[in-house]
Structures are given as structure tokens and as C-alpha cells.
Amino acid sequence: MTTVPVAEPRGSATLTPDEPPPAPRRRLATLLGRQPLGLAFAAPYAAFLAVVFAYPLGLAVWISFHDYFFAAPGAEVERPFVGLDNYKTVLGDPDVQQAFGNVVEFLLINVPLTVVLALVLASALNAAVRGRSFLRVAYYVPYVTASVALVAVWLFLFSQGGFVNQLLGGLAPDPSWLVNKGLAMPLIAVFVTWKQLGFSVLLYLAALQNVPRELYESASSDGASRIRQFWHVTVPGVRPATTLVVILATITGANLFTEPYLLTNGGGPNGASASPVLVMYQKGIEQGSPDLAAAIGVVLVIGVLMISLVNKKILERD
């Protein structure tokens, strides 16, 4: 074993064949692996995943199929199985339908905007440009900053008499941004694009390093313009990063909570910017129906997984 495993196929740990261990140890080795100490090293993390990830995942599904409510600690209560009732209630609820519709609207704005801006910025940053470290900091800094702090400034900037409306003068929307039915959700989508863009730029920058330089050279000697090179070499070259960016944007959309809760004052106006997680919080915690909230969560995850799979299929065909 002399080579260093640098890139390995995803999802499989590299188990390299070695000389067999001496006979008495062999039985133990087949039971626990060649280095059982690894089990001890990994045990706390595995226990963590079981307690904080696997068990709650199962519990979410279980709750969603039962009539579940909060009871005093230690109280014995009956929580009958109700089949798909919670799902029927939730899917027939206009508030929930509106929230899911809002996420679709969010994704339709956020995903194309993120992909296009991040790829253009990454390509520009990849070339020699003065002050790269300043630019890098500028583009990543919203990503590392708390949403709550950034929402505070946007509230100020986009308020009725705020800076943006002052700048727009007569062009300012009426009603103003955050209380406008048609603009509240798009504004949240733009906010999230702005906040997360730095990370997508980073992913594209990493992907650009893997596009062979010769491809640009041969395209250039064939007389292809800069724009044609970008379209025919860069875009296909960074396709795996695009898949990842789209999946991450979908997950961000599914997780949306802080922005509708704070920026548009609880998904206003009239639920026009409510997100599924906001509705989950309202139903599950505020109104005490965790069963309905769990059903929303399960539907949400199925949606995310479906979008991720479809996106992988579309972007990775050929």
C-alpha cells in the first residue's frame, strides 16, 4: 500500500486489502474489523447520530401517523394510530398549500439567480484581478453573519420610509416591500440569494480548478469567443458543482424560517411569505399540534429528496 487515496468513490469507505492478520486474531477481526479501536473512536459520533438524527427521524414519521399532543411529563396518555389523517388535514389546509406554493416561488427566483450570479462571479474571481482577498471577504461575509443581524438591516433598508424607497423616489412600490403581497416573498428570495451567494461562489471556484486548461486553449485556437468558451467549456465543466448548488439551494428553501418570521413579521402579509417551517412552528409549537407539524415535515423532506433526485438526473444526463 504505497499510494495515497486522494479521491475515492462517494459513499464507500476505502478498505484496502492487506496481509491477513495472524490466526488467533482473525476471528475477532472478521467480527469487529481489522482495527477494532476504530469502533471506540467512532462510537461517540455514531451514538450522536443515532440520538439526534436517526431516532428523531423515526419519531417524526411515528408522530405523523398518530394523534399526538403534548402531555405533562410522566403522564400516561393514549396516542391512537390515525393512519393518514394528519396528512389529509395538512394537505387540505389552505395555509399549508400557500406555504408550499411560496417555497416554489422562492426556489424559482433563488435557484436561477444563485447559479448564474455565482458562476459569473467565480469565473471573474478566478482570473487575475487586483485586490482578490478584499473581494473574497466582501462576497463571503454575508454568509458567515447571523441571519438575525442581517434581517435587522434589511428591515431598516426596506421599511416604508427606508433608504431603498428614498433612493427609488417616485418608483417606490406601494404598499412598501415587506407589506406588499407580490413583493414580500421575492424580497426574501433575494435576501437569501445575497446571504448564501458567497458559499456557491466558493463551490464554483473549487470546481473551476478542475476544468482542464487545455480545453480553453484548444477552444481559443479554434477561434471561439470568450462568451462561447464560457458557454461550451466552463458551464459543462462545472456541472457537478451546479448539481450541488441547486441541491443546497433547495435545502435552504425547505429550511426557510428566520426570514419570514422576522423580516415579514410572521409570513405576512396574509401568509404571502409564510414558509412550511413557519407553518410547522405555528401548528406544532404555538397551537400544540405536533402531529400536524410532523406530517408537514415529512412531506417537506419527501419534496426535497424528489427535487434533489430530479435535479441530479437532469444535470447529470449524457
Add this chain to the structure above:
Amino acid sequence: MTRSWPRTVLLYAGALLFVFPFYYMLRGSLQPEPDTSLKGVLPTGGYTLDNYAAINDRVHLLQSLANSGIFTTGVLLFTLVFGLLAGYALARLHFRGQGMLFAVMLLVQIIPFQLLVIPLYVMVVRGYGLADSYLGMILPFAINSTAVFMFRQFFLQLPEDLFAAARLDGASELRILWSVALPLVRPAVLTAALITFIGPWNEFLWPFLVTKEADMQPLAVSLANYISNIAGRADNPYGAILAGAVVLAAPAVVLFVAFQRHFTSSDLGSGVKG
């Protein structure tokens, strides 16, 4: 490639748009009266720290900052101890269940955390009675899976000869991890620590659900509560809100700017390329 003006102009114009809200946050937090006019953008016309005093009166800045600090430190500690051990085991040791653990670790990253919020709330707050406690806050974030993944990638990139030699010398695995492997990946560990830091420091939903007592709330939660409940009744709500926002944003921004060399695509690249 040659330098081109349009590209430079585009990059700097975009950067201005990204940085402007931060400048406006700071500017607004120091203004005696909120001035939203175009002229108000300029750094002229009076400075005051009244807004910081005002937000300190309402949300107990120091206590909130301490809570954020304890929450974040707890997560960092668990991630650096147990995450490094797990990353090392996944990269360098062969044991039963290794492949499955790796697969689950990848899966964790695509399941939206928010789905788990309701069952976690049921477990942690109702079941374990950990409402208004640091442990309850830390538990779901204790070991950052992205960091574990990055640790594994870093350890994988080290040459196997190094480990074989240390083992021949009779060094224990713990000793190899501590004295051989860790010093070689130290810059990368810093990157992973930075990524881990911004998670709990910036997190809102989970600590918001777990803490009802004002004395236990991290700054993100107490500031958000101030924005949504009390701000309407204050004289200069925006001044105080923006002062709070500056205090919340500053530690992450300062750390990031100080260590931005480590936050590059090559360091992270190894972490994100599955």
C-alpha cells in the same frame, strides 16, 4: 489571462452591494436619530453610543453574549474532540460498520434540520426536560457532520507510510492522531473550526424553541425577540436594533476576516467534494 476593465468594474460594483448593508448597519447604530435620506448614508452628522446603551437595557447584552459563547464553545469542544476521533477512524482505521457510518454522515447533510425540529423538541424539551439549559441547546449541534467529513478528507490525504512507520515504532493510535496526524492538518482544522463556529453562533430557530427564560437566550434569540415584540414601543427602535445587530455580527465577521486565508476554495474544496 489578461486583466480586463469590465471584469474588475463588475467585481467591485458587486462587492460594494455586498458590503453596503454592513456599513449601513454600523452607521445606523451610531446615529442619534435614524436618517434614511440619501444624505444620511454619509458618515457625517453626529455619533452616539446611546443605541448600544439602549439595547443593553432591553436584552442584557453581556448575558446574551455569554450564552451565545457557551453554546458555541460547547459545540466546538464536542466537534473537536469527538469529531476528530471519528474523522480519524473513518479515514485511517478499518472497523466494522465503517461504510455505513460514512453513508449516514453524508445523508445527514441533505436532510433538512427543520424536519427534526418537532421530534427533537418533543425529546429534548418534553422528554429530557432540558428546556432553558445549555445542554439542551448544544445537543442537536454537538458534533458538526460537515467538520467530521472535512477531518476525514484531511486525514485521508496524508501518506500511509507515515502511519505505518509510527505503528512500527509501537505508537498507539491515539498518540499517532495527536502527535503525528494532527500537527500536519492544523491549518485545515482551523478552517473546520471556523465553519463549526458560525453554526451555533448564528443559529436562531433551535435556541429560540428551547429557551423561554430571557437569561438563557443567546444573542440571536434575544435580539430577534426584541425586534418582533418590543421594538414597536421604543423611541428609536432601529438604532437599538442595529446596535444589537452589530454586536451579534461582529465576532463572526472579525474571526472570518482575521482567518480569511484559511477560508479558501482549496481548503474547503477537499471538504465539499464528496
